Amino acid sequence: MATSGSGHIPGETRRSVTRSDVAKLAGVSSAVVSYVVNDGPRPVAEKTAKRVRDAMDKLGYVPNASARALRRGKTETLGLVIGDSLNPFFVQYTFELVTAAAARGKQILIGDSRQSASVEKGIVDELVARQVDGLLFASPFARHYAAELLDIPTVLIDCPGPIPGRLTVGSAAEAGAEEVVTHLISHGRTRVGLVIGDHGFGNPDPRERGWRNALAAAGLAAGPIARVPFSREGGYAAAKALLCEDPSLDALFASNDLQAIGALRALNERGVRVPEDLAVASFDGTKESEFSWPPLTVAQQQLSLLAAGAIDLLEDSETTMGKHLEIDTILVRRRSCGCDDGGIDHPSADLVAVI
Amino acid sequence: MATSGSGHIPGETRRSVTRSDVAKLAGVSSAVVSYVVNDGPRPVAEKTAKRVRDAMDKLGYVPNASARALRRGKTETLGLVIGDSLNPFFVQYTFELVTAAAARGKQILIGDSRQSASVEKGIVDELVARQVDGLLFASPFARHYAAELLDIPTVLIDCPGPIPGRLTVGSAAEAGAEEVVTHLISHGRTRVGLVIGDHGFGNPDPRERGWRNALAAAGLAAGPIARVPFSREGGYAAAKALLCEDPSLDALFASNDLQAIGALRALNERGVRVPEDLAVASFDGTKESEFSWPPLTVAQQQLSLLAAGAIDLLEDSETTMGKHLEIDTILVRRRSCGCDDGGIDHPSADLVAVI
DNA sequence: ATGAAAGCGCTAACAG
DNA sequence: CTGTTAGCGCTTTCAT
Secondary structure: OOOOOOOOOOOOOOOOOOHHHHHHHHOOOHHHHHHHHHOOOOOOOHHHHHHHHHHHHHHOOOOOHHHHHHHHOOOOEEEEEEOOOOOHHHHHHHHHHHHHHHHOOOEEEEEEOOOOHHHHHHHHHHHHHOOOOEEEEEOOOHHHHHHHHOOOOEEEOOOOOOOOOOEEEEEOHHHHHHHHHHHHHHOOOOOEEEEEOOOOOOOOOHHHHHHHHHHHHOOOOOOOEEEOOOOHHHHHHHHHHHHHHOOOOOEEEEOOHHHHHHHHHHHHHOOOOOOOOOEEEEEEOOHHHHOOOOOOEEEEOOHHHHHHHHHHHHHOOOOOOOOEEEEOOEEEOOHHHOOOOOOOOOOOHHHOEEO | OOOOOOOOOOOOOOOOOOHHHHHHHHOOOHHHHHHHHHOOOOOOOHHHHHHHHHHHHHHOOOOOHHHHHHHHOOOOEEEEEEOOOOOHHHHHHHHHHHHHHHHOOOEEEEEEOOOOHHHHHHHHHHHHHOOOOEEEEEOOOHHHHHHHHOOOOEEEOOOOOOOOOOEEEEEOHHHHHHHHHHHHHHOOOOOEEEEEOOOOOOOOOHHHHHHHHHHHHOOOOOOOEEEOOOOHHHHHHHHHHHHHHOOOOOEEEEOOHHHHHHHHHHHHHHOOOOOOOOEEEEEEOOHHHHOOOOOOEEEEOOHHHHHHHHHHHHHOOOOOOOOEEEEOOEEEOOHHHOOOOOOOOOOOHHHOEEO
């Protein structure tokens, strides 16, 4: 036995260790190394297998994923295309998707289309070039050209309703929005404004419909609407505009957390008290909504369920076609609507060390 | 000419279009297709090239990245290992890294180690298997075992100071912390607490040193310290603990935005007025810090500079070795320290449509 | 200016 | 149980 523990000879040529290096050192054929690495398709004598594993360790062998993908024609990898990777909602969604995929032994490659159709085209090409086994889309353009790529299984993961012939996943947005707006109304609010985006996920946006439904069911007139980007800045501008447009406003429903958080800043700046003067609620329920001031009452999307569902749908895409998976939102009551807010959801006071 | 516009025959076998399909259709050899795709290494007659391009379009040809990587031995891809991909700081950092890499024609593969050394090991193996040309680490474990993989260029991207023989990038954290704490003191604060993490980036953490320096320079005694996780929950717990530990506290410096945001919620809940009763500042300067209430005064890290520097360092890693790139932080004054806060940084009021 | 062909590292028949 | 080998799609040297 050589004494070189870590197995890599410094200053040596850069070529990486291959399967045949391992085979040579273990005194077997390269096929056997393959059988050991993949635990099949043929059995290997335990004694031999051990020799091979030792050789792999010694040489620091890592199988070449490109070669494997080339040979197998599949990569155990999924592609994810997002329209805005800085939005905490998609950040959390991505995290859950990666987790769900990992549980099924799959990796995820992420691309941010930056809301641009042409950038997105490039990303999809790249993902296809990398031979992803499936594609997940959280992007406005998806429904259009994704139709051309039907040779690769595709799921639209931020989709408000079924689309014929497509696999889709989404929250029950209309019902969720209606529930949270109804809750606002139950606090005695009668003039509820809406902050919503323009090129959202559906037309009219189901969150807008939910807001209308709640108002109508309570016999209230529709409040003013501000259409702004789905961003903190958008919400900030919207709140300012709405406040000056309609002084009788006593509540606000925002179509995502980001807009609500922007609105809160505008409100706080002007000394409008939330919830006393104006109640606020939003749709999404990201972590950030729990730590705003005041903490936001939200229709919370169940991301781990959505994510697991999306991955499952992709897995079974051979057999399933044209299915829509809908997950209910959860009404989370916090301070911004006027409910009593009992502190954060998962305290960790035990972890404090004060000196 | 066939009339089938999109070029893909539905119901046909799944095998994807290869270079030789294109070659056949264009009536050239596969080598020529390669020359056209790569614009070299041999010139191609313009007429021939056009025929090839037409064939590619017609067939919807996308080069197979695995085959190319296998042949070339490189992937034009970088690996990024993060300890917590949900932290907005790393989210923004990642975004900038992807942008900087894209500008140089490189992709980035991201892995989240979830603060676990063993998970991280798996991620690195996966990245190595995928033949990344370089590795970026924003993770506590990096400095240890990354030493074994010196055959692949590596940059530590969240590193407070030089490490012999390693490429490192980081903000001037000690100076930045000192500047922002000094600023707190300039508002007349004399009892400044510290909220900091445990297994941070350096020991003692440079942010802690900066805080001490500022206090010492002003002839003030060190305030109380709370050691908590680098999370919103951690900051929440820390503020509660510190408040009850030391009622004379009139300022707080948090080692990251997340902790400060958690602290703000605890303070707001208790009716402690910020900044009147207690000033707050933090380190990082993510977007979230601009939209908290009150907005946070921060030592802001210059992520686009750090990211561009990190990518450059990796590019030149052949020639450069053991370099540390340090970028200054920027003091951003907002309401939480007692400064007048003039509204958000990039308003977009022009984008509002009110109905 | 273009074609033929070797070979990157791996998997999976097939043959012992 | 293990060895031999063809070939995945691509790049590139060597011919032509």
